[in-house]
Amino acid sequence: MSIKHPYLLFLGDAPDQLAAKTANGVAQWRPGWCVGQLRLDGCRADVGLPDMTLEEGAKAGAKTLIIGVANRGGKFSPVWQETMVRALELGMDIASGLHAKVADLPAVREVAHLEGRQLFDVRHPNRVFDVASGKPRSGRRLLTVGTDCSVGKMFAALALEAEMQRRGMKADFRATGQTGILIAGEGVSIDAVVADFISGATEWLSPANDPDHWDLVEGQGSLFHASFAGVSLGLLHGAQAEALVMCHEPGRAHMRGLPGAPLPDIADCIALNERCARLTEPRAKVVGIACNTSSLSAAEAEGLMKGLADRHGMPCVDPVRTGVAPIVDVLTT
Amino acid sequence: MSIKHPYLLFLGDAPDQLAAKTANGVAQWRPGWCVGQLRLDGCRADVGLPDMTLEEGAKAGAKTLIIGVANRGGKFSPVWQETMVRALELGMDIASGLHAKVADLPAVREVAHLEGRQLFDVRHPNRVFDVASGKPRSGRRLLTVGTDCSVGKMFAALALEAEMQRRGMKADFRATGQTGILIAGEGVSIDAVVADFISGATEWLSPANDPDHWDLVEGQGSLFHASFAGVSLGLLHGAQAEALVMCHEPGRAHMRGLPGAPLPDIADCIALNERCARLTEPRAKVVGIACNTSSLSAAEAEGLMKGLADRHGMPCVDPVRTGVAPIVDVLTT
Numbered sequence: 001m002s003i004k005h006p007y008l009l010f011l012g013d014a015p016d017q018l019a020a021k022t023a024n025g026v027a028q029w030r031p032g033w034c035v036g037q038l039r040l041d042g043c044r045a046d047v048g049l050p051d052m053t054l055e056e057g058a059k060a061g062a063k064t065l066i067i068g069v070a071n072r073g074g075k076f077s078p079v080w081q082e083t084m085v086r087a088l089e090l091g092m093d094i095a096s097g098l099h100a101k102v103a104d105l106p107a108v109r110e111v112a113h114l115e116g117r118q119l120f121d122v123r124h125p126n127r128v129f130d131v132a133s134g135k136p137r138s139g140r141r142l143l144t145v146g147t148d149c150s151v152g153k154m155f156a157a158l159a160l161e162a163e164m165q166r167r168g169m170k171a172d173f174r175a176t177g178q179t180g181i182l183i184a185g186e187g188v189s190i191d192a193v194v195a196d197f198i199s200g201a202t203e204w205l206s207p208a209n210d211p212d213h214w215d216l217v218e219g220q221g222s223l224f225h226a227s228f229a230g231v232s233l234g235l236l237h238g239a240q241a242e243a244l245v246m247c248h249e250p251g252r253a254h255m256r257g258l259p260g261a262p263l264p265d266i267a268d269c270i271a272l273n274e275r276c277a278r279l280t281e282p283r284a285k286v287v288g289i290a291c292n293t294s295s296l297s298a299a300e301a302e303g304l305m306k307g308l309a310d311r312h313g314m315p316c317v318d319p320v321r322t323g324v325a326p327i328v329d330v331l332t333t
Numbered sequence: 334m335s336i337k338h339p340y341l342l343f344l345g346d347a348p349d350q351l352a353a354k355t356a357n358g359v360a361q362w363r364p365g366w367c368v369g370q371l372r373l374d375g376c377r378a379d380v381g382l383p384d385m386t387l388e389e390g391a392k393a394g395a396k397t398l399i400i401g402v403a404n405r406g407g408k409f410s411p412v413w414q415e416t417m418v419r420a421l422e423l424g425m426d427i428a429s430g431l432h433a434k435v436a437d438l439p440a441v442r443e444v445a446h447l448e449g450r451q452l453f454d455v456r457h458p459n460r461v462f463d464v465a466s467g468k469p470r471s472g473r474r475l476l477t478v479g480t481d482c483s484v485g486k487m488f489a490a491l492a493l494e495a496e497m498q499r500r501g502m503k504a505d506f507r508a509t510g511q512t513g514i515l516i517a518g519e520g521v522s523i524d525a526v527v528a529d530f531i532s533g534a535t536e537w538l539s540p541a542n543d544p545d546h547w548d549l550v551e552g553q554g555s556l557f558h559a560s561f562a563g564v565s566l567g568l569l570h571g572a573q574a575e576a577l578v579m580c581h582e583p584g585r586a587h588m589r590g591l592p593g594a595p596l597p598d599i600a601d602c603i604a605l606n607e608r609c610a611r612l613t614e615p616r617a618k619v620v621g622i623a624c625n626t627s628s629l630s631a632a633e634a635e636g637l638m639k640g641l642a643d644r645h646g647m648p649c650v651d652p653v654r655t656g657v658a659p660i661v662d663v664l665t666t
Contacts, residue, residue, distance in 0.1 A: 134559030134591050191529040198528050198563040223566075226467030226613050230531040230567025237559050258467050275605070280559050 001127075003095045003120050003185045004064050005033035008057035008087075009047060012069040012080050013040045020045035022097055023068025025179045029158050033185075035060040037068075040079065045069070054083065058090040064120075066182055067096035074099030084108050088117045095120035097178030122181040123189045125201070132199030132238050134280050139209030141281075142331070143241035144219040144290070145273045147263055149228065149256040151249040152319065153219040154180045156290040159319035160245070161216045163328045170213040174206045176235065180218045190220055191231045198231060202238025214331075217241060223272050224264040225255055233276060240281040243331060244273055249292040250304055270312065288327035289316040334460075336428045336453050336518045337397050338366035341390035341420075342380060345402040345413050346373045353378035355430055356401025358512045362491050366518075368393040373412065378402070387416065391423040397453075399515055400429035407432030417441050421450045428453035430511030455514040456522045458534070465532030465571050467613050472542030474614075475664070476574035477552040477623070478606045480596055482561065482589045484582040485652065486552040487513045489623040492652035493578070494549045496661045503546040507539045509568065513551045523553055524564045531564060535571025547664075550574060556605050557597040558588055566609060573614040576664060577606055582625040583637055603645065621660035622649040 007030075009023040017024070027034055027047040036052035039045070047068075052060065065087040071077055076098065084094055084102070088111045096102045101121040103109050112119050142160065144153040157173055158180075164171035173180070175187025193201045206215040217239045221228030248266060255261040270286045277284035289308050293301035301321060309316040315326035342360060347353040360367055360380040369385035372378070380401075385393065398420040404410055409431065417427055417435070421444045429435045434454040436442050445452050475493065477486040490506055490513075497504035506513070508520025526534045539548040550572045554561030581599060588594040603619045610617035622641050626634035634654060642649040648659035 131590070132560040134594055191527075193528050194524075195526050195528050195531050195564045195567065196524040196561060199560055223609075224612060226570050227465040227532055228529060229570055229609075229612070230563040230565075231528045232563075233556075233566045234528065234563025237562055257464070261467055272608070276556075276562075279557060279562070 001120060001122070001181075001186050003182070004093060005030070005185060006035045006060070006062050007033050007064050007066045008035055008052065008054070008062035008092065009037045009049060009066050009068045010080070010083065011037055011039045011043050011045050011047065012077060013042045014045035014069045017045045019071075020047060020069050022070060022179045022182060023047045023066065026066060026068060026182050029183045035062045038083070040083070054086050054090055058092065062092055064093045064095050067094065067098060067102070068182075070098065076100055076102070076105060081105060081107060085111050088112050088115050091115075091117075093118040093120065095122060095182060097122050097182055099123060122187070123178045123192055125188055125193050129193065129197040129201040129204055131196060132203050134237070137208035137240065138211055139213050139215060140211070141206055141215045141217060141239055141241040142243040142245060143217040143236065143239040144245045144247050145232070145236065146219060146222045146247040147224065147266060147269050148222050148249065148252060149225055151247045152290060152292040153247045156245055156247050156319050156324065157216040157218045158183065159324045160328065163324050164214055164216075167328065170210060172213070172215055174215050174217045176202075176205070176218045176220055190235060191228065195230065198234025199238035202235050206239060219247070222269070223276065224269060226258060226261060236273065236277050237280045241277065242281055242283045242285070244277060244284060244286045245288050245290050245327060246270055246273070246286050247290045247292075251295050266308065266312065286314065287330050288314050290324065290327070291316060291318050293318045293321060334453060334455070334514075334519050336515070337426060338363070338518060339368045339393070339395050340366050340397050340399045341368055341385065341387070341395035341425065342370045342382065342399050342401045343413070343416065344370055344372045344376050344378050344380065345410060346375045347378035347402045350378045352404075353380060353402050355403060355512045355515060356380050356399065359399060359401060359515050362516045368395045371416070373416070387419050387423055391425065395425055397426045397428050400427065400431060400435070401515070403431065409433055409435070409438060414438060414440060418444050421445050421448050424448075424450070426451040426453065428455060428515060430455050430515055432456060455520070456511045456525055458521055458526050462526065462530040462534040462537055464529060465536050467570070470541040470573065471544055472546050472548060473544070474539055474548045474550060474572055474574040475576040475578060476550040476569065476572040477578045477580050478565070478569065479552060479555045479580040480557065480599060480602050481555050481582065481585060482558055484580045485623060485625040486580045489578055489580050489652050489657065490549040490551045491516065492657045493661065496657050497547055497549075500661065503543060505546070505548055507548050507550045509535075509538070509551045509553055523568060524561065528563065531567025532571035535568050539572060552580070555597075555602070556609065557602060559591060559594060569606065569610050570613045574610065575614055575616045575618070577610060577617060577619045578621050578623050578660060579603055579606070579619050580623045580625075584628055599641065599645065619647065620663050621647050623657065623660070624649060624651050626651045626654060
C-alpha cells in the first residue's frame, strides 16, 4: 500500500470542522503533498487550502483523491459517489479511511477497474502478515504510548519526525491508524489486523534499518484501556522501541468510551509500559511526556508540564505549545 | 455457532497419533458425545472409539462429522472430500478446526446448500463482536494463563470444569481455540478475531451468569510470548476473572517458536498477570499452578510440584497425574 501524491483533499458536505478531521491532519502535516481542497455545497469545513474543482485538481497534478471527511457511522454519502467516479475518470486514485470500503461501491469499483485506477481502503489491511519473530533488528525506534486513547500519540510521533528531520536526522513516521496512513502515504491499520498478527504487522511496518535511522511508530490505545489494551501490548512488543514517549491529556473524567473507568496514574503507566516493552527490547525506557494541554490556559499548562517533568524526571512537552525539541535533545545526548 | 452432537470423529489418513490430536481431545473430554471414529486406509491414529463407516455413524445417530485430523499446512486432503460430501448426504453437518475452510470447497459447499446442512469452520469467527465495555458482570470466572503457549491451558480448564461438575457445582468450560470449540460445541477462536475486538469477544463468550456459576475460560498464549501477548492481554481484560490458574511446562529450552527467548520466571509471570487482570477485576488472583510434567518421572514431578507450591504459596497440580481437586478446594473455601 503506497498512496501516490500530490493529493486533492475531498471535504464533501462536512457539517463542521471536526467532520473533516482527517483532511485537516493531512493538510497540516503534508502541506507540500496537497494541491487543494474540494468542497461540495453546504460544506462547513475548511482546511485552508485553495478550493478546486476536480478538473482543476487534475490539472494541478493531483494523483489521489483523499476522502478526508467522516460521516456519522463511517458510511459513504450517496452525494459523494459522482465526485469519486469523475475523479477516477480524470486519472486519480482514491484513498479513504472510513469503515465502509470504497471498493464495495459497485459503480466506483467498476470505473476504477475500467480506468486502471487504485482504491485504497486504509482501515482494511490488504496483505497477510507473519507472526512476530521477536528477533532484534537494526535501526533505532521510538513508540508513542498513552494513558488513554486519543491523547495525541499520532501528533507526537509526527512532531518528533518533523523535529528530527529539521535537525538533519534520518527519521520516518510509521503509521498505525487511518489518518496517519493518509499522512504517511502508507502504513497498517493495526487495530484491524487479526489478533494473532498484531506484533508481526508491527515488525513488518518498522523493519531493520540503518543504525542511525529512527522509526517514529504511532501508538494506539493504552495498556490501561479495558477495550483495546491487547492492541497496545502487541504494538509494544512488535515495535521493539528503545524509546517510549508517554502521551497524556490532563483533565479527563474517565477513560475514553468507558464511563466510570479512572485514568491510570502516570507513574504506573510508565512502569507497566517499560516492564512489558523490555520483553523484546531490554533497553526500552520512557524518555519524555507529551501532553495535550489544549483545555488549559498557558499558565496552567506551564505549571502542569513543570510538575510532571519534576515528578517523573524527564522532559514534558506539549507538541503544539512548546514543540518536542526537549525530547529529541534527550535522544541525541 | 452451536455444533450439534453426537459426533462422528473423522481421523482421515492421519499418519500418526499426533495428527489426530483434535479428535483425541474430543474423544477424551466428550466421550458421551461421540458415536465412533471413521478412519480411511492408511490411518495410523486411533482414539479408542468403535470404528464406523459413515452409514453406521448415521445409523448410530451422528449429527456432525468432526474433522479431527490436522494436515501439514492445515489444508484439506483431496481424499477427504468424498467422505465429506457423503456425510452431508447422510444428514450430518461438518465441523472443522483447520485453517483452510470447509466452506471454501465448492463441491462440499454446494451439497451442504442443497441438503440444508451446516458447515462450521471453528477457527473463523462467524459473527461480529462489540468493543469490550469493561463493565463488571455477575457470575464467577476463572481464566487459565500461562508461562508460554501450549502448556496445557485448555486441558486445565476442562479438568476444572469436570472436577466442579463432579462436586455438583455449576460450571461451564468456555472455549477460545479450535480444539476447545469442538469439545464445547461452541466458542470463539480468539486469536482469529480482529484486534480491536479481542476483549469484546471474550466478554461475549463468558456473559453475566448466576452468582454461583463458574465460567472456566480457556486461555491463549502468554503475556511473555513476543508473538501473541496482545491476545493474552485482551483475554485477561475481557474475562474479568477473579481466579487465574498459571499453567506451565517445566524444562522448555525456550519460548515456543522463539529460539533464544527464555521462559519467564513463574513469580514474575504471576505478578504481571495479576497486575494486568486487576484493571477489570480488582480481586483477580492466581490461585494455583497447573504443570504438565509428562516429561518427568513420578518422583521428579512430585518434587517439582512440592517446590512450586511451597515457593508460591498455592496448590500446584498436574491435571493428568494428580487431578485439580486442590485448586477447586481453594475456590470453595
